[in-house]
Amino acid sequence: MVFALAALVGGFVSGFSGFAMGLVVSGVWLHIITPMQTATLIAGYGLLTQGYGIFKLRNSLDLRKAWPLALGTVIGIPIGVGILSYLNPAYLRFGVGTLLIVYAIYGLARPVFAPIKIGTRADIAIGISNGLLGGLTGLGGIISTISCQWRGWPKDLQRAVFQPVLFAAFVVISISQAAAGSITKQTLALYALGAPFMVAGLWSGFRLFGKIDDETFRKTVLALLLLAGISLIASTLPFLN
Helix, strand or coil, X not given: CHHHHHHHHHHHHHHHHCCCHHHHHHHHHCCCCCHHHHHHHHHHHHHHHHHHHHHHCHHHCCHHHHXXXXXXXXXXXXXXXXXXXXXXXXXXXXXXXXXXXXXXHHHHHCCCCCCCCCCHHHHHHHHHHHHHHHHHHCCCCHHHHHHHHHCCCCHHHHHHHHHHHHHHHHHHHHHHHHHHCCCCHHHXXXXXXXXXXXXXXXXXXXXXXXXXXXXXXXXXXXXXXXXHHHXXXXXXXXXXX
């Protein structure tokens, strides 16, 4: 029941904001199932939540805006995973968490950012940074989500860009997990158990998303980024000397 309830809430948050499902469910699942099962389920459900979001926003999709970020993300993820063994993950998570907190508080305390025009090459670089952060911390959509805010796009267009990027990231992660043998029968059984609750949460979250304005969406994203930063710092405090 606790597992299913977390899936319901995670689906709702994803349906409402387009991301942060993994952030929500991991805080619960890591206490009742193994870390490997949690990571595998987050990637599997990520394909579901992002695929659902892409379908719902199909009329706003513009792959010309999404592909540079997606390409960079796919390139950056294995690089981030590769260099992770050379870094202290605790200090890395603490640093990233601090930056997210500062950015989110600044964004919540000031008016809307002036729109920034970003070219294709810069988008690929942003995507690589996005993938690097995903490989290093597991938060594969943070930088791409922030970059969509910088452009001043309406909420539907923001999601129609960063959700395909997240979907591409989860495809790479899921393939890697399958190759590593982390997708077991028990994990698939858990996936089947939580899927109806995840879908119910997605549906209700999207209904609420359709009723909010762009400014409310902006503040929601910033609040979730703040939560992500706090979560990263909290997870590292026991390991810092």
